[in-house]
Amino acid sequence: MTAEIRAWDTDVMPDGTGLPPGSGTAAQGAEIYRRKCAACHGKTGTEGPFDRLAGREPRQAFPFGRDPRLVKTVGNYWPYATTLYDYLNRAMPLTAPGSLKPDEIYALVAFLLWRNEIVADTAVMDAQTLPRVFMPARDRFVLDNRRGGAEVR
Amino acid sequence: MQDAPLSRRVLLTSVASALGVHALHKAGLAQAPGQPRVPTVPPDPTKVPGAPLSELGRRSPFERPRRIAIGGAQGSSFAPLQDLCGIVTPADLHFERHHAGVPAIDPHRYKLLIHGMVERPTVFDLADLRRFPSVSHLYFLECSGNGGVSYGGARPDLSPQAIDGLTSTSEWTGVPLATLFREVGVKTGAKWLLAEGEDAAVMARSIPVDKAWDDALIAYGQNGEAVRPEQGYPVRLVLPGWEGNANVKWLRRIELADKPFMTREETSKYTDPLADGTARMFSFAMDAKSIITFPAYPVILPDRGWWEISGIAWSGRGRISRVDVSTDAGRRWAPADLQAPVLPKCHTRFRYLWNWDGTETTILSRAVDETGYVQPTLDQLRKARGVGTYYHFNHIREWRVRKDGAVMFGGEG
Numbered sequence: 001m002t003a004e005i006r007a008w009d010t011d012v013m014p015d016g017t018g019l020p021p022g023s024g025t026a027a028q029g030a031e032i033y034r035r036k037c038a039a040c041h042g043k044t045g046t047e048g049p050f051d052r053l054a055g056r057e058p059r060q061a062f063p064f065g066r067d068p069r070l071v072k073t074v075g076n077y078w079p080y081a082t083t084l085y086d087y088l089n090r091a092m093p094l095t096a097p098g099s100l101k102p103d104e105i106y107a108l109v110a111f112l113l114w115r116n117e118i119v120a121d122t123a124v125m126d127a128q129t130l131p132r133v134f135m136p137a138r139d140r141f142v143l144d145n146r147r148g149g150a151e152v153r
Numbered sequence: 154m155q156d157a158p159l160s161r162r163v164l165l166t167s168v169a170s171a172l173g174v175h176a177l178h179k180a181g182l183a184q185a186p187g188q189p190r191v192p193t194v195p196p197d198p199t200k201v202p203g204a205p206l207s208e209l210g211r212r213s214p215f216e217r218p219r220r221i222a223i224g225g226a227q228g229s230s231f232a233p234l235q236d237l238c239g240i241v242t243p244a245d246l247h248f249e250r251h252h253a254g255v256p257a258i259d260p261h262r263y264k265l266l267i268h269g270m271v272e273r274p275t276v277f278d279l280a281d282l283r284r285f286p287s288v289s290h291l292y293f294l295e296c297s298g299n300g301g302v303s304y305g306g307a308r309p310d311l312s313p314q315a316i317d318g319l320t321s322t323s324e325w326t327g328v329p330l331a332t333l334f335r336e337v338g339v340k341t342g343a344k345w346l347l348a349e350g351e352d353a354a355v356m357a358r359s360i361p362v363d364k365a366w367d368d369a370l371i372a373y374g375q376n377g378e379a380v381r382p383e384q385g386y387p388v389r390l391v392l393p394g395w396e397g398n399a400n401v402k403w404l405r406r407i408e409l410a411d412k413p414f415m416t417r418e419e420t421s422k423y424t425d426p427l428a429d430g431t432a433r434m435f436s437f438a439m440d441a442k443s444i445i446t447f448p449a450y451p452v453i454l455p456d457r458g459w460w461e462i463s464g465i466a467w468s469g470r471g472r473i474s475r476v477d478v479s480t481d482a483g484r485r486w487a488p489a490d491l492q493a494p495v496l497p498k499c500h501t502r503f504r505y506l507w508n509w510d511g512t513e514t515t516i517l518s519r520a521v522d523e524t525g526y527v528q529p530t531l532d533q534l535r536k537a538r539g540v541g542t543y544y545h546f547n548h549i550r551e552w553r554v555r556k557d558g559a560v561m562f563g564g565e566g
Binding site (some may be wrong): 005006008009010011012013014015061062063064065066067068069070072074077078079080082083086087090091094097098102137140141142143144145146147148149150152153 | 227238252253262264266274276305347349353354355356357405406408410411412414415417420421424425426427428429430431432433434435436437438440470471522525526527529534537538539540541542543563
């Protein structure tokens with residue numbers, strides 16, 4: 001039972017629960033990104049063809065609800081840095097999901113956070129540092145307040 | 154042609170001009186080269202013996218309803234709403250939305266793990282799940298992105314399928330998640346559960362525990378047979394009335410916790426930016442909605458006179474209590490007939506007899522649910538949410554009926 005749970009229980013929570021041992025830096029991540037991610041997300045994380053990953057604009061506000069042309073990125077929309085680890089571990093790269101080792105994932109996360117000007121290029125991402133990264137969009141999210149009834153929300 | 158108002162040729166001609174022949178072939182709506190144009194049948198079926206019994210039924214070769222698939226293994230396929238009657242969606246036409254394709258899962262090796270804040274972490278196999286007392290309910294499932302094309306960038310040449318085909322209704326059979334929760338002994342501090350799939354995206358969503366105690370279902374049956382692979386075979390989560398993505402398919406793991414997990418699908422996706430500079434998260438319930446599926450593009454009404462306007466309405470918050478129809482661009486509204494049974498969190502078929510006088514007009518439908526919520530106009534929804542919002546596009550759909558009988562989607566864009 002314990003082994004079965006451990007094999008599947010890979011989720012990572014915002015407080016860092018579930019993060020495994022390991023570490024990586026943006027410099028290490030850049031090389032992995034070039035080999036395993038750039039084909040889908042572009043050389044610098046902005047070119048596509050799949051989801052744009054990098055870009056902090058617009059910095060001053062959070063006008064996504066007002067402007068349908070804005071593109072959501074890790075830097076301008078994702079509220080938690082731990083989600084990057086969780087998601088890369090689950091689902092990336094598309095053609096070899098679940099194949100990245102913890103050191104590779106930490107390095108890629110460091111690279112993406114650096115590309116989004118959230119951490120320095122020398123920052124080491126690991127189980128202690130990653131949950132402490134404060135994402136720019138962290139406080140933009142609110143809970144659903146729709147309740148049915150006459151009001152349109 | 155003249156006496157067959159909805160003939161295949163009429164439909165195909167108007168669809169072909171809109172979509173192009175290539176898209177039609179992809180959608181299965183056009184004849185493939187070399188195939189006979191019409192299926193071969195005897196001139197008088199009473200004069201020849203019919204076909205023998207068979208192990209598996211097939212549709213009439215004259216009927217070719219097809220989903221429209223956009224985006225490959227990470228995309229969506231839209232159910233042909235205009236080809237369906239009643240409220241149930243045939244399982245092979247149920248809409249699809251996958252994040253990393255359809256996994257192949259051996260039911261004999263299937264396991265569901267429930268762990269975390271529980272007294273007894275437990276692995277259930279399929280036989281275990283089927284041994285519990287089962288229930289069956291008709292529920293709709295709708296992708297929360299459904300209708301996005303009608304919120305901005307709508308075109309007149311959109312069919313009900315192209316606009317709102319990411320909704321379907323099935324009879325789902327399974328064991329209430331509450332039963333399994335009692336079996337494993339969910340601890341009192343547990344507030345959220347993580348539901349995780351066995352697809353290549355290991356798709357996961359955090360769900361409030363209250364929903365599990367309320368009406369969540371661990372489903373292995375769909376419309377009388379095993380759940381289809383595209384819908385989560387062998388087992389999926391069904392959260393009645395809640396956005397499709399949270400109804401995790403190919404369910405393999407449920408973890409109880411005191412906080413949400415903040416997965417990618419509930420943070421960077423499936424959150425709704427609002428005009429006030431925030432974004433709504435965990436916006437699960439699908440608000441009341443309706444769409445007229447006949448007459449609708451690409452139908453061309455051949456003459457004035459009596460026509461039955463028909464469509465579907467649904468609400469993630471309970472029963473549809475009323476559907477109003479307007480045949481004069483929203484000036485006057487009249488209640489449509491609702492086909493019984495009207496079930497909570499399920500498609501409801503509505504019908505309204507209309508005597509078309511041959512003039513140009515706009516027809517609309519407006520659903521009201523048992524909470525008193527009224528399906529909003531596009532302007533109301535944009536005012537409440539902003540033009541850049543995403544997901545939960547439940548505003549009123551309009552169809553413009555031209556003098557020549559052509560029916561075009563009338564949403565602005």
